[in-house]
Amino acid sequence: MKHKALWITLAVVAILGISLFSWVKGTYNTMVAQDENVKTAWSQVENQYQRRMDLIPNLVNTVKGYAAHEKETLEGVVSARAQATQTTIDPSNLNEESMKKFQAAQGELSSALSRLMVVLERYPDLKANQNFSELQAQLEGTENRISVERKRFNEVAQTYNTYIRSFPSNILAGMFGFQPKAYFTAETGAEKAPKVEF
């Protein structure tokens, strides 16, 4: 009789243990998978920003030949690029603060670029240059890619954030140290693509 009670208790404990284990396992693995998705989306964002930075030396060189007077504006672009190159984020540390820094540096570059594009309006020879207009098309395409990847990043980050903050997975997220990810925020003007209409 006593043995029977013991067995029942053991069985209940075992079932509870197994279900707890499978819950923890499922939740934890989902969080890991979503965390990886966020990192992938982030690397896509970084790729596109990198693509933009890679275009700049070429652009500066092309412009130099035609608009030597715009030295200041060109230097502004070059230094903003240098600043943006240095500001990178470790993808496992995508918090508000580092995101803000990153966005500020890239935003600086965006506005330097749009300033350059505005002054270049005054150089018809340059605008007629095929190399320049194609570079500009590439730059425009890259800005569009950036906005697409930023949007995707925000979507993936939102899925992740929603998951780690909803009950009951938030308990495990706290225990295993899954931090919410920061979003890209629309900046007033600065992050807008330099839109030049010829």
Added chain:
Amino acid sequence: MERMRLTGVCRLALLLLFPLWLSAAASPSYTIETIPNVRLADRNNYVSNPDGIIRPDDAARINSLLRTVEDSLGIEIAVVAVKSIGDNDARMFATDLFQYWKPGKKGKDNGLLIQLVTDPPQRSVVFETGYGLEGVLPDAICYRMQQRYMLPDFKAGDYSAGMLKGVEAVKNYLMASDYERASIIGDEQEMDDEEFFEIIGIFLIIFILSALIACLIRSSYMHRPRVCPRCGQKTLVYAGRQVLRRATYDSEGLVEELWRCKNCGYTEKKNRTTDRLQRNDTPIIFGNTTPGSSWGGSGGSWGGGASGGGGSISRW
């Protein structure tokens, strides 16, 4: 007389409705949902041309060019020509439309969207490339093709000719490029439905074969030579059978087996029951497998490609 009056009424109604209809058709601003995805109805139709901007003969030529591209390279190119998309930014619109339709094969993302908007606020032509085409069609190339082949006609107001020349240029460029030939890497067209049914078919064949083999083994086991009760040799063999009662779905059948000894000629009759008939669904499954291509009929869809926002826009 009656008929005359009727047609008169009809004409009056038409006259009344006509301005309404005209104003509605004048320039509807399309959204990504309202641009007709013509490929759903006809897989050979790549051109969504709701405002009739592209002339029918040009549209037919564009379709045949794009068919060639898809057949030889697997690249799916969607062409859209509308008058107005309202206040939406043309470039963003193309990106969103691409994501809505998903031209290009899934996984390869080799789709291209060519979007023409003719009404001034957003008047432009956009090439939106899928991820998989960014390498072969970089933004600068897209831009160059727009400038060189499309804008001259667009500026002259001949949108139809400009679109045809642009598509021709894209086709020639892609065909001459080093984009891997579909045949080399295995054409994955129709992968979704047909391959699925193919796999089911293979499984079915394996299943049927193994069932047949099992039956053969079973019957050869049941009919293996037995020991003759008269001469004691293992020479009593199965000689045939006679159905006494057919098996039905509800009752077992009965057969009379005849066994004869090869050694001494002893014969033996043996009754054996046969299994009830099973209501078998196999033929129906078969019926489903064979017309796997019925999906591929006239309708079609884009392959599920993704875009990262590459491409270029030209305004004039």
